[in-house]
Amino acid sequence: MAVDLHSFYGIIEVIMKKKKISIKDIAKELGVSITTVSFIINGKAKEKRISDAMIKMVEDYVAKIGYRPNHLAQSLRSGKSKVIVFMVEDISNSFFSTIARLIEEKAFDNGYKIIYCSTENEAKKAIELIETFKSRNVDGFIITPTLGLESQIKNLLSENFGVILFDRWIPSLDCSHVIVENEKSCFEGTKHLIDNGCKRIAFITLESDQTQMKDRLLGYQRAMGSFGLDPLVFEEPFHTSSEEFMGDQIMDFLKIHEDVDAVFFATNYLAFEGLHAFRKLDKRIPDDLQVLSFDDHFFFGLYQPSISAIAQPIELIAETLMEGILNQLNSKIPNQSTRVELPNQLIQRKSTLKKHMD
Amino acid sequence: MAVDLHSFYGIIEVIMKKKKISIKDIAKELGVSITTVSFIINGKAKEKRISDAMIKMVEDYVAKIGYRPNHLAQSLRSGKSKVIVFMVEDISNSFFSTIARLIEEKAFDNGYKIIYCSTENEAKKAIELIETFKSRNVDGFIITPTLGLESQIKNLLSENFGVILFDRWIPSLDCSHVIVENEKSCFEGTKHLIDNGCKRIAFITLESDQTQMKDRLLGYQRAMGSFGLDPLVFEEPFHTSSEEFMGDQIMDFLKIHEDVDAVFFATNYLAFEGLHAFRKLDKRIPDDLQVLSFDDHFFFGLYQPSISAIAQPIELIAETLMEGILNQLNSKIPNQSTRVELPNQLIQRKSTLKKHMD
DNA sequence: TTGAAAGCGTTACCAG
DNA sequence: CTGGTAACGCTTTCAA
Numbered sequence: 001m002a003v004d005l006h007s008f009y010g011i012i013e014v015i016m017k018k019k020k021i022s023i024k025d026i027a028k029e030l031g032v033s034i035t036t037v038s039f040i041i042n043g044k045a046k047e048k049r050i051s052d053a054m055i056k057m058v059e060d061y062v063a064k065i066g067y068r069p070n071h072l073a074q075s076l077r078s079g080k081s082k083v084i085v086f087m088v089e090d091i092s093n094s095f096f097s098t099i100a101r102l103i104e105e106k107a108f109d110n111g112y113k114i115i116y117c118s119t120e121n122e123a124k125k126a127i128e129l130i131e132t133f134k135s136r137n138v139d140g141f142i143i144t145p146t147l148g149l150e151s152q153i154k155n156l157l158s159e160n161f162g163v164i165l166f167d168r169w170i171p172s173l174d175c176s177h178v179i180v181e182n183e184k185s186c187f188e189g190t191k192h193l194i195d196n197g198c199k200r201i202a203f204i205t206l207e208s209d210q211t212q213m214k215d216r217l218l219g220y221q222r223a224m225g226s227f228g229l230d231p232l233v234f235e236e237p238f239h240t241s242s243e244e245f246m247g248d249q250i251m252d253f254l255k256i257h258e259d260v261d262a263v264f265f266a267t268n269y270l271a272f273e274g275l276h277a278f279r280k281l282d283k284r285i286p287d288d289l290q291v292l293s294f295d296d297h298f299f300f301g302l303y304q305p306s307i308s309a310i311a312q313p314i315e316l317i318a319e320t321l322m323e324g325i326l327n328q329l330n331s332k333i334p335n336q337s338t339r340v341e342l343p344n345q346l347i348q349r350k351s352t353l354k355k356h357m358d
Numbered sequence: 359m360a361v362d363l364h365s366f367y368g369i370i371e372v373i374m375k376k377k378k379i380s381i382k383d384i385a386k387e388l389g390v391s392i393t394t395v396s397f398i399i400n401g402k403a404k405e406k407r408i409s410d411a412m413i414k415m416v417e418d419y420v421a422k423i424g425y426r427p428n429h430l431a432q433s434l435r436s437g438k439s440k441v442i443v444f445m446v447e448d449i450s451n452s453f454f455s456t457i458a459r460l461i462e463e464k465a466f467d468n469g470y471k472i473i474y475c476s477t478e479n480e481a482k483k484a485i486e487l488i489e490t491f492k493s494r495n496v497d498g499f500i501i502t503p504t505l506g507l508e509s510q511i512k513n514l515l516s517e518n519f520g521v522i523l524f525d526r527w528i529p530s531l532d533c534s535h536v537i538v539e540n541e542k543s544c545f546e547g548t549k550h551l552i553d554n555g556c557k558r559i560a561f562i563t564l565e566s567d568q569t570q571m572k573d574r575l576l577g578y579q580r581a582m583g584s585f586g587l588d589p590l591v592f593e594e595p596f597h598t599s600s601e602e603f604m605g606d607q608i609m610d611f612l613k614i615h616e617d618v619d620a621v622f623f624a625t626n627y628l629a630f631e632g633l634h635a636f637r638k639l640d641k642r643i644p645d646d647l648q649v650l651s652f653d654d655h656f657f658f659g660l661y662q663p664s665i666s667a668i669a670q671p672i673e674l675i676a677e678t679l680m681e682g683i684l685n686q687l688n689s690k691i692p693n694q695s696t697r698v699e700l701p702n703q704l705i706q707r708k709s710t711l712k713k714h715m716d
Numbered sequence: 717t718t719g720a721a722a723g724c725g726t727t728a729c730c731a732g
Numbered sequence: 733c734t735g736g737t738a739a740c741g742c743t744t745t746c747a748a
Contacts, residue, residue, distance in 0.1 A: 116449065
């Protein structure tokens with residue numbers, strides 16, 4: 001029985017399950033040129049006026065052997081990868097992971113893949129990640145910038161990557177960003193507490209230079225000022241997430257300021273800590289203390305009493321981000337930086353309540 | 359003034375900020391061969407007995423211009439990428455995202471990068487993702503398998519990728535996996551409720567064929583059986599996460615079974631829905647109803663009353679996974695499939711309580 | 717001790 | 733209409 005060498009190797013390869021079929025193998029097997037196969041696979045057959053017979057032959061064979069192009073090689077050659085990086089502070093935060101999911105969907109519809117990663121707010125890690133992805137030819141970056149990322153992002157911009165910041169931004173940089181109306185919403189949130197009859201309203205935030213945090217604080221301060229009330233701010237230096245000490249810092253703060261009748265949290269995990277603290281202090285909500293938090297969370301609806309919150313427009317953020325980055329990637333002209341600021345929504349629950357006059 | 363063409367292009371490139379320096383440019387600039395540069399960059403200088411002077415010259419220049427190797431090209435050539443894919447059902451689930459973070463740390467220490475992705479439990483999406491990553495030469499996969507992924511995973515195995523399953527596994531497949539003692543813990547959880555004096559214990563789970571869900575149910579059933587109690591199981595068909603209808607199915611179930619005195623949830627988000635339902639039904643915990651949930655969550659400690667739960671050993675899972683996959687990737691011998699089953703911990707809080715005899 | 721050159725799997729230019 | 737072939741940036745064998 002005659003077995004030619006070609007088939008023989010074929011058999012070996014099948015047994016080893018090692019060899020991946022390449023465009024070259026297809027060309028050889030079919031006796032046509034690599035170029036032709038490439039054109040057909042990439043849907044340029046019509047454009048290149050390749051005969052229908054040829055197209056069918058190649059397509060059938062490709063389907064039969066289940067050929068998959070090697071993306072690595074494609075990227076290396078074309079400089080594009082159809083990959084967008086979604087780099088946030090912490091992907092386990094539900095705000096970010098929800099946006100990630102929405103973005104992924106939109107990306108997929110446009111032929112893009114999303115790769116997520118978390119910076120943990122460390123510039124070093126973020127820089128490392130950016131470099132890695134750059135050297136893998138990703139097309140664009142969606143980033144919640146940490147401090148110290150300015151020059152990296154400037155580089156990305158000048159190297160013509162798609163870049164769009166969100167949640168916060170870098171004022172010194174002319175880079176597109178999508179944020180929410182932090183200041184305005186916090187003004188309104190504070191006003192809501194004041195309208196309810198609260199006089200001694202504490203604002204609990206993180207010690208942070210990030211724009212969104214500063215804007216939130218600003219909104220609170222402006223509201224207090226315009227109603228003639230003294231601001232009372234606590235900036236938590238570290239976010240100790242150990243359950244054991246959760247809320248201890250806030251508790252100490254509240255012990256010193258016994259007269260506080262409302263607390264406004266700048267972000268939801270601070271509120272979780274706060275709720276722990278209130279419990280240890282036996283504070284009743286909303287009778288002893290009214291509670292409002294920035295950044296809604298499904299727990300706020302489940303907690304008893306339910307907690308009022310300022311909800312960010314998550315779907316809208318995701319849409320705007322994808323629209324923005326796809327625009328950048330599809331247009332030939334250099335990046336025009338755009339700024340979008342989206343409105344939030346105050347969701348009133350049981351933790352904030354108009355006080356009875358007495 | 360004489361400007362040679364070489365410098366001229368250099369200037370143009372700087373202005374355009376487009377050109378990336380390659381190993382070739384370095385070699386040309388320094389007047390040495392590409393090979394030499396490559397050896398030095400990859401730390402093989404000593405091994406190849408390259409002169410110290412040469413090493414210093416190249417290293418200094420590399421540092422000066424901030425050269426970064428192109429990972430794409432490296433992967434294409436070497437077939438390796440130092441990337442491990444972490445593919446779970448839903449990265450926004452805190453169980454998975456916490457593991458992701460722990461894994462990432464370990465991976466980083468070993469020179470690997472982690473890419474996360476979510477399957478949303480759709481085989482189609484999972485297959486798509488696996489194919490994409492395969493064609494990007496990733497080295498290994500850590501997967502929570504969905505149904506219908508059997509043949510894909512078999513392929514991965516035979517193509518010598520590192521593969522390790524977790525959370526659940528595929529019995530028909532000889533593939534390494536890391537899981538927890540689902541059955542045993544649910545037996546013990548159920549026994550805990552029985553010991554507390556509960557007689558009519560409902561088990562609320564998802565309609566699912568996944569191994570971990572089936573094992574949890576089994577543990578409950580075995581416990582009920584061995585204490586002579588009738589099992590009462592509700593399998594929620596769909597996980598409607600819309601807040602509006604949250605818990606409605608569970609509420610209907612409880613309305614029919616008024617005599618239930620304890621509920622054991624097979625996973626934490628079912629418990630969240632359940633808590634919603636209990637509230638609408640005005641059930642008091644633990645007096646009317648004792649509550650226990652599989653898979654602990656920080657919210658269980660915060661809720662009032664706090665909810666007892668069975669905690670999975672998250673750190674241990676992450677460690678075991680990384681150890682397993684690194685072993686696979688570093689060893690030359692074909693994958694030996696290993697199975698690890700880790701113990702859980704019952705965390706007793708206020709929702710489960712020994713009933714007073716009366 | 718160093719260098720030339722062959723590939724990895726594609727794409728795309730140019731020829732015929 | 734189809735085919736050669738030079739890149740893309742790197743690793744690695746072999747030769748000098």
